[in-house]
Amino acid sequence: MTLNELQQQGAMATETLEKLSQVEARKCYQCGKCSAGCPVAEYMDIMPRQVMRLVQLGLTDEALKSKAIWLCATCDTCSTRCPRNVDIAHEMETLRILAKRKGIVGEKDIDKFHNVFLDMVKKFGRVYEVGLIVGRNVTTGKLFRDVNYGLPYLSKRKVHLLPEKVKAKDEINRIFAKAEEYALKELKEAENK
Amino acid sequence: MKKYAYYPGCTLGSTGVEYGLSTLEVCKKLGIEMWEIPDYNCCGSSSAHLVNPYLALGLSARNMAIAEEAGLDVAIPCAACYSHSKAAELAVKESPEKRAIIEDIIGRTYKGESKAKSILEVLAESLDLEELKAQVVHPLKGLKVVTYYGCLLTRPKKIACDDAEDPIMMDNILAALGAEILPWSAKTECCGASHTASEPGVGIGMTDKILLAAQKSGADCVATACPMCMGNLDMRQVQAAKMFNHNYNIPIYYFTELLGLALGIDSKKMGCDRHFVPAMELLQKYEKGGEQ
Secondary structure (H helix, E strand, O other): OOHHHHHHHHHHHHHHHHHHHOOOHHHOOOOOHHHHHOOOHHHOOOOHHHHHHHHHOOOHHHHHHOOHHHHOOOOOHHHHHOOOOOOHHHHHHHHHHHHHHOOOOOOHHHHHHHHHHHHHHHHHOOOOHHHHHHHHHHHHOOOOOOHHHHHHHHHOOOOOOOOOOOOOHHHHHHHHHHHHHHHHHHHHHHHHO | OEEEEEOOOOOOOOOOHHHHHHHHHHHHHHOEEEEEOOOOOOOOHHHHOOOOHHHHHHHHHHHHHHHHHOOOOEEEOOHHHHHHHHHHHHHHHHOHHHHHHHHHHHOOOOOOOOOEEEHHHHHHHHOOHHHHHHHOOOOOOOOEEEEEOOOOOOOOOOOOOOOOOOOOHHHHHHHHOOOEEOOOOOOOOOOOOOHHHHOHHHHHHHHHHHHHHHHHHOOOEEEEOOHHHHHHHHHOHHHHHHHHOOOOOOOEEEHHHHHHHHOOOOOOOOOHHHOOOOOHHHHHHHHOOOOO
């Protein structure tokens, strides 16, 4: 397959992505400043610059499979320094959201951590530290991770023994339900454009 | 007297308790009234926006809407809470359509009239540095500090409350208290955020780079304005040292703890004895009069 054919095939995906992220990937001239300043670059499978190049070439599916989009710490250094004003961090974030919706998860433990975190928020309206750590350890199978911090935290009175709960539970439920509604609507619109 | 809605988020009553206590003590001393947002919820932190941007906006907008109903701007110590709340404020002001969506998500009115401000910004704006100097009870003379701002107070530019590459709000306040602010390379580097909890092989490496830079700078301590940065630099300092075979003993302080100390507030009252890296010895030196 030629590069041209590849690009034609991927053009649709690129358009969908641009509609969702509002990031003009084509403006990127591949200078690599994003990757030079990225504090997570050394741990990534491909550099942020390469993620942008894949998007430019219409190879969005390749970008969706990368670990890089999951390892991005959304510190925004790349976007702040980009000489072409391309919001690379937001592009990575949008790719990650799309990947998750498609069930492509490049970094499973990171995904599980955020799932447990948001489950807490959904359930209580706030984060419950003990539940977060226990939930993370159970879902990732890393049962003893950070358990050494438990006792010091308790003795310093720096964690709640029981979760603090938002009283307006109905409002929290509404936010989660409505937010999902709008996200799905937006995704559908972008795909059917 | 200035009055703000106070948004403690999920951490200032727990893992970041020193930040909450020191902020409230300092504000009381300086005559800034704090009204806690009733029944506030989590801002979504670093998780919500990675899953669904509308969820992040909705969670933060609800808190902002409650503050707006009370007619108050919001003072926010946690850098992540600040960043997400500010994003919600800017989003409702972006367009009537966006505002309608956000208001529908939260089932409340939020016009963006109530503004999100980081506590660093609130203090930097309201303090006259000359007046502050006159209020100092325990000068921090001789205390060598590196100021650490991390990501969320300095980036992205439309949300940041200080410069992206060389922020100075904390520097100015601490210098007015008599501290010596040292130059260093990691002022706005990322601490690894939640990667330390979800992917330690990556996150602790990032934290270690900050600690190493702080050590090389020759500073006595690091000042921060973020509970996530504090958790990584303080709680995980031993873990980082072990993983990379380094030897650290660097006390990390919220800038409000150092401000409170200089203003004569009892360090234990601010929770300074609840750090992981022992933080009291250095403070007590100044509580007893500082270096002569």
